[in-house]
Amino acid sequence: MNEPPLAITLNLCLCHGCGLACDMQGNPQRCVRCGAPLHWRKSDAIARSWAYLLAALVLYIPANVVPVMHTSMFGSSGGSTIIGGVVEFWKGGAWDIALIIFIASVGVPCIKFLGLSLLLITTQRHTDWALRQRAQLYRFIEVIGYWSMLDVLVVALVAALVQMQELGTIEPRPGILFFGLVVVFTMLSAMSFDPRLIWDGATPRRDG
Amino acid sequence: MTKTSELIVCEYCDAVYRKTSLARHQRSVCVRCGGVLQRHVGLTVQQRLALSVTAAILMVYAHFYPVMSIRLQGVSNSATLWDSVQILSQGSITFIALVAALTIIIAPVLQVLLLIWVLAFAMLRRRSPAFALCMRGLESLRPWNMLEVCLLGALVAVIKLAGMLDVIPGAGLIALAALSVVLIYIAGRDVRDLWDRL
Known part of the structure; x- marks a missing residue:
């Protein structure tokens, strides 16, 4: 199959606001249709994406070490971390719920850390290795991104429910703030990355 | 050149295509990177x-x-x-x-x-x-x-x-x-x- 022409060679630029292919003759600053600012590539994509990713990585440590909630019920009380919650479900026999929480709070963030680092490093090295697969990896990261918010919302709901004075209370703890920030920062990191850079740096394919 | 509103640019790799009309359950996919270009709006x-x-x-x-x-x-x-x-x-x-x-x-x-x-x-x-x-x-x-x-x-x-x-x-x-x-x-x-x- 013939390789399709590229927007940049036709002097076209995709508007991220409305999806219009804008004619760049005369160097317009904004999309003629929706008024969103136009740029060939997202500005400082690599640097911004790294910055958000590293911030998320740093925050991921307290997110796992600091308790996410504090339970006091039936006379006993204690804090629990994210992993602690998973282990509790696992031991209690609810392996399926344990698996869901594990995937959402450990699996998804780790896949995002590894995947985005891989994309950033390979893009910086201008390699033409596995172009199509890397594009797919980016889309995968985009799709799974927000599911790691699960734990934050679970803690919020559970804490809002269990407020029964002396019978028992569950309170959110700072761990959930760190974890929420990890989710937000990894989402921002993925949004700042420009997948077109994967193709830009690569040498043109000979079989095209 | 055709009007630019009839063109569609792949947001993942910048390839340019002409818009097509799709039937139910159809979608068009970029041949270069595999990203979805258009989906049928039902x-x-x-x-x-x-x-x-x-x-x-x-x-x-x-x-x-x-x-x-x-x-x-x-x-x-x-x-x-x-x-x-x-x-x-x-x-x-x-x-x-x-x-x-x-x-x-x-x-x-x-x-x-x-x-x-x-x-x-x-x-x-x-x-x-x-x-x-x-x-x-x-x-x-x-x-x-x-x-x-x-x-x-x-x-x-x-x-x-x-x-x-x-x-x-x-x-x-x-x-x-x-x-x-x-x-x-x-x-x-x-x-x-x-x-x-x-």
Whole structure:
């Protein structure tokens, strides 16, 4: 199959606001249709994406070490971390719920850390290795991104429910703030990355 | 050169194609990177407006009725979505309440309001006032709507607490489930076609 022409060679630029292919003759600053600012590539994509990713990585440590909630019920009380919650479900026999929480709070963030680092490093090295697969990896990261918010919302709901004075209370703890920030920062990191850079740096394919 | 509005640019690799008309269940895919270029829009403007109004009604239930309630030794307590945002706002972690509010209340509410506004005018075959602003608003709100995550979270919370006390799912939970399904239908990328239609 013939390789399709590229927007940049036709002097076209995709508007991220409305999806219009804008004619760049005369160097317009904004999309003629929706008024969103136009740029060939997202500005400082690599640097911004790294910055958000590293911030998320740093925050991921307290997110796992600091308790996410504090339970006091039936006379006993204690804090629990994210992993602690998973282990509790696992031991209690609810392996399926344990698996869901594990995937959402450990699996998804780790896949995002590894995947985005891989994309950033390979893009910086201008390699033409596995172009199509890397594009797919980016889309995968985009799709799974927000599911790691699960734990934050679970803690919020559970804490809002269990407020029964002396019978028992569950309170959110700072761990959930760190974890929420990890989710937000990894989402921002993925949004700042420009997948077109994967193709830009690569040498043109000979079989095209 | 053909008019640029008949062209479509792959957002993942910058390849340029001519727009095609798609039949039901069809979508066009970029030959270079495999990204989806176009999807068939199965719903008419009228149907989408009807679903947006449905979403607005469901939203009232999802926000004002408890998502679930618990009972322990005769004492009971219930929580709405707003309660769960509020509980996060206490103490040093206030910021996360803002994030939670954005993802389960602010983003979905704004999305539905903007959709109703834009689609109601689209029914009259004209662009609404501040059309560009509304459309770009919808575009930037989309990634932050996490109602389906909230739904899964509610189900996890039910199971988490079921071992310790009685948990009763409330009307809010059913509304939340219906709402997240409706929003998947209407709040996606498809609104972009209004740019071409109007």
